[in-house]
Amino acid sequence: MLISLEIENFAIVDKLNAEWGPGMTTITGETGAGKSIAIDALSLCLGERSEASAVRPGSERAQVSAQFDIHNLPKAQEFLANNDLLSDGECLIRRSINNNGRSKGYINGIAVTASQLKCLGQYLISIHGQHAHQLLTKPEHQLHLLDEYAGHTKLQSHVKQTFKDYQELKREFQKLSEEQVHQEAQQQLLQYQVQELDEFSLTKGEFEQIEIELNKLSHSQTLLDACQQQIQNLFEQDGTNAFNLVQSSASQLSELAAIDNALTPISELLYEASIQIEEATNEIKDYQAHIECDPIRLIEVEERMSQALTLARKHQIQPEQLYQLHQELIKKLDNISTNNARLSQLEQLITEALVLYHMASKSLSASRVTAATNLNQLISASMQHLSMEHGLFEISLVYQPDITPNKFGSDSVEFLVSTNPGQPLQPLAKVASGGELSRISLAIQVIIAGKVTTPTLIFDEVDVGISGPTAAAVGELLRKLGKSTQVICVTHLPQVASSGHQQFFVAKHTDGIQTSTQMLALDKKGRTDEIARLLGGTNISKATLTNAKELLNSHL
Incomplete structure (x- = not known):
């Protein structure tokens, strides 16, 4: 208050x-x-x-x-x-x-x-303005008044939510359908590209390994010859190999260390170096044993390298990116298949959402019918009380399940009145005069205001x-x-x-x-004077004052 x-x-x-x-x-x-x-x-x-x-x-x-x-x-x-x-x-x-x-x-x-x-x-606060009766002829306002009187906000919220769910599914369906138009044109190309890459079946990091292997195979003889030469230099060449020379130096310095033991650490370093030369020679021999001179394998690797380069040029990428491209194309193709499945699923979900919307709308409509029945009686009685002795009011409410879903439900509403005996009920805007419309509007506002808290x-x-x-x-x-x-x-x-x-x-x-x-x-006197002014204008007579007092006293 x-x-x-x-x-x-x-x-x-x-x-x-x-x-x-x-x-x-x-x-x-x-x-x-x-x-x-x-x-x-x-x-x-x-x-x-x-x-x-x-x-x-x-x-x-x-x-x-x-x-x-x-x-x-x-x-x-x-x-x-x-x-x-x-x-x-x-x-x-x-x-x-x-x-x-x-x-x-x-x-x-x-x-x-x-x-x-x-x-x-x-x-x-709720404010009812002097132009409220002008809104009364508009169907959307009529529906708002009926809902306000009914007070079924939960039913309205349920209709709005089911409509929202339906709309969201429709939007997703529309978006996927539009995408599908473009994707279907790409699908055949994607299928061909994926099949080609599937057949080539390049694994992750494989191209880099092919490069290394090809380089080794194409230079295998060079590697064998170089390894054999180093084995000779380090260990097997008569007299002048590195191992013998280092061993000889270590032995001589060891003898000299008897004269000056400061040479002992140097001699030991050389002995260690000779051991490392021997180990390095063994490593080279082991490496040499694993060098493949395989012309058939070289041809295979060269062919795979050539295919990789050809595919890379076709897709205008670096060959190292072929594996990643393959995965992306597979994903795109899967997305098209997934979208197709989702479209089928959405069709079912939209049908189900529409059923839920119509169920919610029907419940709301039933509540509106009950409220309209009560309002018909109350407003008719109020019209008759407001000097429209033969006034009748009726809300025409038609449930239309075939209309486009909306957040207000599936009802069309129209306020109908009859103000004279024998006159059929007709739309409010066509029948009521300005004064009658004001009275009907006031009757509706008061009745609804009395219901709303x-x-x-x-x-x-x-x-x-x-x-x-x-x-x-x-x-x-x-x-x-x-x-x-x-x-x-x-x-x-x-x-x-x-x-x-x-x-x-x-x-x-x-x-x-x-x-x-x-x-x-x-105060009381002030009210009497003001009522008298409203009754008689600027010239207030005893009669108007008496009339004013009577009006005030009638409400005491």
């Missing part, structure tokens, strides 16, 4: 501070005085778009603060808890707008975004086009609603204004330089 509203430098308001109570509060004032200014400010406070023009001329910034009692509002409490916006049962919302158009919002002193303000606002309902001149006995009925309707919900109503009708438990008067003042608007809480 709204407790207080403070406004500074907003539009033509200099400073305004209003406290609000439970029940029904009416706001009246002269034409052009700015009766809706408080509602505009409250909308801004709760996240509506800010503009520099909202700041009072000559001021640096405008500021609006609204305090709410949320003890009995679990959704609002949950929002505050989830966003770490502490609350002790009351909630203070503040928004400031600089004259450059930039704004800042705060909840309980903590800075928040405009979207957070708007999200919290939906749990605090928004703690504060604001009606901004929704009684346009209504007068006489109908105005009294509207007042009774809103006052009755105020017993269970806080109702704030901007009105120009004395019958509606007198129905409120409280009343504010909006007045505009000017000093010739600047204009300002004030909103004053009226």
Whole structure:
């Protein structure tokens, strides 16, 4: 429930501070005085778009603060808890707008975004504007009103989710289908390329081994001859081989070491060198024994090298990259096969998703039928109460399983009315006059507002086009609603204004330089005078005062 509203430098308001109570509060004032200014400010406070023009001329910034009692509002409490916006049962919302158009919002002193303000606002206030009846003829708005009255949010969410699942599968199917068109043209080429590389069957690192082997085979005789020459030089050549020379030097230095033992380490090094020469010779012999002079193997290796080079040129890559290319082409070919299998799977999944969507839509439709039946009776009764004695209202709801799936379900809806005896039910836009449309719209808004658990309902001149006995009925309707919900109503009708438990008067003042608007809480005498003004205009007679008192007393 709204407790207080403070406004500074907003539009033509200099400073305004209003406290609000439970029940029904009416706001009246002269034409052009700015009766809706408080509602505009409250909308801004709760996240509506800010503009520099909202700041009072000559001021640096405008500021609006609204305090709410949320003890009995679990959704609002949950929002505050989830966003770490502490609350002790009351909630203070503040928004400031600089004259450059930039704004800042705060909840309980903590800075928040405009979207957070708007999200919290939906749990605090519902505003019904004076042009709501213009939306009433639009099918999408009619469906929204029916769903709002039904309150079947879980069913709506289920339809939206099944539709989303269906859409995602359709998108994947479309994407894969488009890819398949291109892939099918490549598939034959890929199959040929993979088969060719399969037949060649080059293993990882094999080309590098082929290069090494080919080099050895083509130089095998050179290697054999060189090895034999080194064996001779190191060990087997008579007299002058390296082993004998080093052994001889080591022996001579060993004898000289008897004269000077400083030569002993040198002699030992030479003995070690002779041993290493012998070991190196043995290694060369072992290497020589394994050298292959195999012309047939050389031809095989040369042929494989030639095939590798040919394939590499064909694919315009280095031969070392053939193995990697082979694996990539296999993967591409597998992906095409996988995509084909996935497409078949998707066709089945889409069929199943569509079944689930239709099941969800049918459940939602059944709930809508129940809600529509109740609304038909309630709105018909309310129309008759609002001076349409023979008024009938009916919601035409048709389940259409063949329409393109959408997040709202498979129902088409149309509001039908009959306002005169013998007149058949026809679409609302074709039958109702402007005044009748306003009354029907008001009846629907009040009935739906009574069902929806928004703690504060604001009606901004929704009684346009209504007068006489109908105005009294509207007042009774809103006052009755105020017993269970806080109702704030901007009105120009004395019958509606007198129905409120409280009343504010909006007045505009000017000093010739600047204009300002004030909103004053009226006491009983003030209310009597204001009701009399609404009844009789500027010339208030005793009769109009008496009439005003009667209107006020009728609600005590």
